[in-house]
Amino acid sequence: MNIQEYIQSGIIESYVLGLASEEERLEFESVCATYPEVVEAREALELSLEHQAVSNAVTPPAYLKDKIRSAIGGQQASNEVTTSYTTTENDYADEDQPLIIRKLFSLRSAAAAAIILLGASTLLNFYFYRENGKLVKAFNDLSVQHSQLVNNNQSMQAKLQDYAANFEHIRNPRMKAVKLPGVSANSSSMCTVYWDMQTKDVYLMVNNLPKPATGMQYQLWAMVDGKPVDAGMLDMDKDNMVVKMKNIPSATAFAVTLEKKGGSPTPDMNAMYVMGTI
Incomplete structure (x- = not known):
């Protein structure tokens, strides 16, 4: 097996993204057990997706930690912390803090999911681009073969016509x-x-x-x-x-x-x- 061609075939992307069929998944896991290079390529892809998600993660506001503590312990924020907040922050009532936290976490989760989906979409686009390139090459090869067959057929037809004309001469009674x-x-x-x-x-x-x-x-x-x-x-x-x-x-x-x-x-x-x- 040419392991480099196997790695570049798109099977790793299909496996990591869960797009591989059951047969492809079993074959991939068998190859991983035999070839460490494939395992390294799979781990590199998984690490790349993880880094991409982490690097684009949404950082929560600096005051969110105190608000979480206040909501969990049932304690009120101190005057010192309260005065450090902006006017917009003080507009929120204590009973609204859990809702704010939930919204922030929801936004963060949605952003992380969007980043993962973006990465998956990029990999899929790359995979389908490679497959389309293979199909285009196969089509071009068939077109060249068809042209060669047409040319060979035309050449053979011309030779047969020459043979027929010459044999017409030699069959003449004269x-x-x-x-x-x-x-x-x-x-x-x-x-x-x-x-x-x-x-x-x-x-x-x-x-x-x-x-x-x-x-x-x-x-x-x-x-x-x-x-x-x-x-x-x-x-x-x-x-x-x-x-x-x-x-x-x-x-x-x-x-x-x-x-x-x-x-x-x-x-x-x-x-x-x-x-x-x-």
Whole structure:
């Protein structure tokens, strides 16, 4: 248990103010028995409330002590004490003294209760402020996740539309499929060329090619009249299954080599990965 997070969760305030549920109260008392830090935090809060109540307590008038003694003992106040009172004090009759005392005590109790309620209200406001902050954070997190899901969904929809459009091309009866199996040490590699015999557009499907090293890029070649002709570069970072390449009017074979990024005017025959004849 992260004891600092537990202390800051607001459970101590709920327990001291009597707002905790029975389950929360039992759990809190169990934690107190195990972690002295929680007990110290609880006692600090109780002491803070007590200090707040005492510091704001209403001090009774200085002459109240003599009036209380007079009322209890049934004795009259001395002339010396009487002359020290103000004119307003002498206006009170002896039979009114108990009522005055009761009123003063009532005022003092009401003031102390108001101070305690003010402290409790402050703690409650702080507690609910923290809870509201947690809810706002959770809502913001959900909003971010929702936005990410929407963006991912839109991206996936766009890819599916591209796939659908490309597959519409390769399913066309005019398309001629040319298998390009792996060569030499790259026997596990495989590509397929789809060649539109009417428009002469060329589409390349990557069945299996290793990810090129940094600064390198695959290049498609068409054998025309016994010479290799650049048929376009393959950008594997775009995650497309079928890529439209350059238009090739005629060819007897296709091959893929690994060249420096941007392409080469002539193929590196030592870096050939796949090749297939028509």
